[in-house]
Amino acid sequence: METENRWRFAIEGTSDGVWDWNLETNKTYYSSKWAEIHGLSNDIINNDMVTWESNIHPEDKPCVFSSVHDYLNNKTKTYISEHRIIDHNGNTKWILEQGVAVARNSAGEPTRIIGVLRDTTEHQLSRHALQDSESRLRGLLTAIPDLVWLKSPDGIYLTCNSRFEKFFGKKESEIVGKTDYDFVDIMLADSFRENDKKAMASSVPCINEEWITFADDGHSELLETTKTAIYDEQGNVTGVLGISHDITERKSIENELKISAYVFEAQEGMIVTDANNIILRVNHAFTAITGYSATEVIGKNPRILSSSKNNADFYRAMWESITNKGSWSGEIWNRRKNGEIYPEYLTITAVKDQHGTVTNYVATMADITSNKAAAKEIEILAFYDPLTHLPNRRLFIDRLSHALASSARSQSKGALLFIDLDNFKNLNDSLGHAVGDMLLLHVAERLNSCVREGDTVARLGGDEFVITLEDLSLQLDEAASKTKLIGEKILQRLSQPYNLGEYEYQITCSIGAALFHHHEQSQDELLKQADIAMYQAKKLGRNAICFFDPEMQTSINARVELERDLNIAINEQQFQLYYQIQLDSHGQAIGAEALIRWPHPEMGLISPAKFIPLAEENDLIIPIGSWVLDTACAQLKQWQQNARTQDLVLSVNVSAKQLHQVDFTSTVKNTIDKYAINPNLLKLEITESMLLNSIEDTISIMSRLQTTGVRFSLDDFGTGYSSLQYLKRLPLNQLKIDQSFVRDITVDESNRVIIRTIIAMAQSLGLETIAEGVETEAQRAYLLNNGCTHFQGYLLGKPLPIHEFESALKS
Numbered sequence: 001m002e003t004e005n006r007w008r009f010a011i012e013g014t015s016d017g018v019w020d021w022n023l024e025t026n027k028t029y030y031s032s033k034w035a036e037i038h039g040l041s042n043d044i045i046n047n048d049m050v051t052w053e054s055n056i057h058p059e060d061k062p063c064v065f066s067s068v069h070d071y072l073n074n075k076t077k078t079y080i081s082e083h084r085i086i087d088h089n090g091n092t093k094w095i096l097e098q099g100v101a102v103a104r105n106s107a108g109e110p111t112r113i114i115g116v117l118r119d120t121t122e123h124q125l126s127r128h129a130l131q132d133s134e135s136r137l138r139g140l141l142t143a144i145p146d147l148v149w150l151k152s153p154d155g156i157y158l159t160c161n162s163r164f165e166k167f168f169g170k171k172e173s174e175i176v177g178k179t180d181y182d183f184v185d186i187m188l189a190d191s192f193r194e195n196d197k198k199a200m201a202s203s204v205p206c207i208n209e210e211w212i213t214f215a216d217d218g219h220s221e222l223l224e225t226t227k228t229a230i231y232d233e234q235g236n237v238t239g240v241l242g243i244s245h246d247i248t249e250r251k252s253i254e255n256e257l258k259i260s261a262y263v264f265e266a267q268e269g270m271i272v273t274d275a276n277n278i279i280l281r282v283n284h285a286f287t288a289i290t291g292y293s294a295t296e297v298i299g300k301n302p303r304i305l306s307s308s309k310n311n312a313d314f315y316r317a318m319w320e321s322i323t324n325k326g327s328w329s330g331e332i333w334n335r336r337k338n339g340e341i342y343p344e345y346l347t348i349t350a351v352k353d354q355h356g357t358v359t360n361y362v363a364t365m366a367d368i369t370s371n372k373a374a375a376k377e378i379e380i381l382a383f384y385d386p387l388t389h390l391p392n393r394r395l396f397i398d399r400l401s402h403a404l405a406s407s408a409r410s411q412s413k414g415a416l417l418f419i420d421l422d423n424f425k426n427l428n429d430s431l432g433h434a435v436g437d438m439l440l441l442h443v444a445e446r447l448n449s450c451v452r453e454g455d456t457v458a459r460l461g462g463d464e465f466v467i468t469l470e471d472l473s474l475q476l477d478e479a480a481s482k483t484k485l486i487g488e489k490i491l492q493r494l495s496q497p498y499n500l501g502e503y504e505y506q507i508t509c510s511i512g513a514a515l516f517h518h519h520e521q522s523q524d525e526l527l528k529q530a531d532i533a534m535y536q537a538k539k540l541g542r543n544a545i546c547f548f549d550p551e552m553q554t555s556i557n558a559r560v561e562l563e564r565d566l567n568i569a570i571n572e573q574q575f576q577l578y579y580q581i582q583l584d585s586h587g588q589a590i591g592a593e594a595l596i597r598w599p600h601p602e603m604g605l606i607s608p609a610k611f612i613p614l615a616e617e618n619d620l621i622i623p624i625g626s627w628v629l630d631t632a633c634a635q636l637k638q639w640q641q642n643a644r645t646q647d648l649v650l651s652v653n654v655s656a657k658q659l660h661q662v663d664f665t666s667t668v669k670n671t672i673d674k675y676a677i678n679p680n681l682l683k684l685e686i687t688e689s690m691l692l693n694s695i696e697d698t699i700s701i702m703s704r705l706q707t708t709g710v711r712f713s714l715d716d717f718g719t720g721y722s723s724l725q726y727l728k729r730l731p732l733n734q735l736k737i738d739q740s741f742v743r744d745i746t747v748d749e750s751n752r753v754i755i756r757t758i759i760a761m762a763q764s765l766g767l768e769t770i771a772e773g774v775e776t777e778a779q780r781a782y783l784l785n786n787g788c789t790h791f792q793g794y795l796l797g798k799p800l801p802i803h804e805f806e807s808a809l810k811s
């Protein structure tokens, strides 16, 4: 009892409330302090558990009972509970209650528990106030659309808001305690750290802009980040606060504005007016174009620029378009400040507000004075010949098609003249192109003077001119005779001497005429016909006019077909080589001439005299010549393997185009190498006419080939104009007397003289002579008696396919 009293005395002395619960008697002792906390006094207190329980806040009771239950069942070591009570005066208080068993029964169950109780209301209130403040702060941070974060001086995140979480794509709890290096690449983290340090070292906030990619969805934003150092009361830096604001849109607007300002000051003049068409703003280009400064026009109506060149209807239509369609653009004549009227390309656009009401008009203007001049220039370049200023081919074709249409309508006949100067090239080559151009200018003038106003004289290019003669007559024959008269006038006028600076020059022309008399004729067809007729005039000896006739067309068509077939022949290797024997003065076979044959699948054997000139014209001679050379060398290879034929020399015809191919020398060498033949047995026949042009070039090519051992024969000798001078320089082995001299040898004394001269020339140059076209014994005898060394002709053998040739050789 004594102990109990002492215990009671002691507990009454503490500042905490004490309770002592005897579980066996279910009596509870409450200290005065306990009673005080509960708003009770000791004299009215009941020493039972009901007193304790009834004061507990109803909401907290389940939790308190659970704690008691856990303790009684030995689930916890002490009983502890912080909960609310409602004291006797109705005040809600927070208390912290703790208790331990001081006695247990034999089963180990508590039989007496003593506990203390402390009023924690004040502490709880301030804790809750702090929690509230924190949650308000957090709510605030969350509501802020900016990224907000706080880092320690060494860069460790202390907190951040939810917007910031999106940047790293992590929750705040995962961010706090880490640094930038844990979330972004090292370069970016370095730059963040650098800016943090700057901010912490600065007394004012530091601002920087950076593009940031958000880890949560990968989108990017341009952020303006303000970093501010945070200090404690002693002024020590305790961290850095960062706030990043998305300025992507603002920047883009700023850029748009910059661009707009730039555009406004672009090359084109600009006017901005209000809805009443009063000028609000103009740019520098406007001033440059019109001569008016901004101050001179602001507040005025743009009509100060108008000229009298556009009438009221024009402006009415313009405003109608602006009102109805929102814009107008087109060419307009305006007046500059200095009074000059100029063309302008103007665009006016109505600017409307969201209600569709016009607020402004924006006009852009481009001075097209120079465009107009350029357009004129372009037209001249596109449609006129720059030298003579005559219409060019394009304009001519256009005019011709109109003339044809008009002729078809009126039934009145017209004509097309195709004029080509004769040997114009000689003038260019001898006196130069500048003099040639002067002549062309004179020709253009003279042609214009030969025709009527409505006729068109055009230059197609080079020395080719064309003229359309319209409305000649309703009768075809009369139209033809008028055409002839005009053509003859042109022949006569053009053949008069020309004064070309220091030179006086005379030239003639050839004219082809085609009449247009039925509406199916196309301009291309007519041009072709006149061209054909012009070639006919050339063939007739030049300085002549020829009319197109249908027979010519037939022959042209045949040529076109032949050309097409020739291409097929090359691809399908339809050619054959024939061999014509060549004998020496003792009648010994010394070789042969390879002569191409074309057994056409439908037309039979076509003479080389017919297709070789065509092949030369359109360059098909190149593949044909290569085939001949290759086949001849292959034959030489065959012959080399036989004692009877191993010394035969094979002559191969080479055309001018072939000889002047850049790779001709190498082609010959390669072919010789390919078949490993003796080059001395290959003789290339070139014609005398080939020497007329580019003699120096020909000498150099022949000389290069001569070094390989190849031999040369000069074909058709006597028909050209080779001077002895040139002959001496050519690396020749043989002169071939043309068959035209041989043919009449027995009847024509002049041919005999020529033959004797050729043989004498050959002897003096140390060359062999071979006569071709030897058909009679008399011809052979005469040639032999006059020193001719070699012979070829039907008398000795016709050109034969290889098997027949070799059989003839044996016999």
Ligand SMILES: Nc1nc2c(ncn2[C@@H]2O[C@H](COP(=O)(O)O[C@H]3[C@@H](O)[C@H](n4cnc5c(=O)[nH]c(N)nc54)O[C@@H]3COP(=O)(O)O)[C@@H](O)[C@H]2O)c(=O)[nH]1
Pocket: 580, 593, 594, 595, 596, 607, 608, 609, 612, 625, 628, 653, 654, 655, 685, 715, 716, 739, 772, 773, 774, 775, 792, 793, 794, 795, 799
């Ligand atoms: N570039 C090349 N030209 C070649 C080639 N093959 C032939 N030709 C040239 O074609 C022209 C016509 O040749 P062709 O019809 O073969 O006539 C030759 C002989 O057949 C003919 N000849 C020969 N002997 C007589 C004869 O006694 N009487 C007679 N009326 N004609 C005869 O003469 C032509 C020989 O020509 P050439 O010796 O070359 O002057 C002709 O110009 C050939 O050159 C070829 O592969 N490439």
